[in-house]
Amino acid sequence: MAKNRFSSTAGPSQRQLRVGEVIRRALSDILNRGDIHDPDLNRLSVTVGEVRTSPDLKIATVYVMPLGGQHRDEAIAGLKRNKGELRRLLSKEVVLKNAPDLRFQIDETFDRMDHTRELFARDEVRRDLDDEDEDDGAGEER
Known part of the structure; x- marks a missing residue:
């Protein structure tokens, strides 16, 4: 076909x-x-x-x-x-x-951006993002 x-x-x-x-x-x-x-x-x-x-x-x-x-x-x-x-x-x-x-x-792009900002502002999301940042830097040697 x-x-x-x-x-x-x-x-x-x-x-x-x-x-x-x-x-x-x-x-x-x-x-x-x-x-x-x-x-x-x-x-x-x-x-x-x-x-x-x-x-x-x-x-x-x-x-x-x-x-x-x-x-x-x-x-x-x-x-x-x-x-x-x-x-x-x-x-x-x-x-x-x-x-x-x-x-x-x-x-609807502006509404979706506002919704995304709201999601990132939530405590549990911010906590998860902060944990991820700490994990990235913990194993590095300089």
Whole structure:
């Protein structure tokens, strides 16, 4: 059976990463300038954290977070409502064969970082980490 080239678990290609970063920068600029004709969206400060593209570059998943993490639903709704205009403005800034279909999701990276910090701050984790540091230095001679 032939191997499907899109099902490899190796991760995104260099091309996908490069195009995703170009799209991320362009969308950040568009949102920062307030080029969208939607006052509800323009009053929100939205950070574009990451853009992941499909292997054929036809779909771009945009991970966003409103400033301060508040008004998440409102930001996603505004971006989805203005998806066509964002795609049109993106196609003017980024030279691609086809402008990708934009899909918006909340960027959970910040929440995961906070959770990780909380885990490391726990007494039992700190104790285990301190024990490990002592074990590493006990057997060394200089």
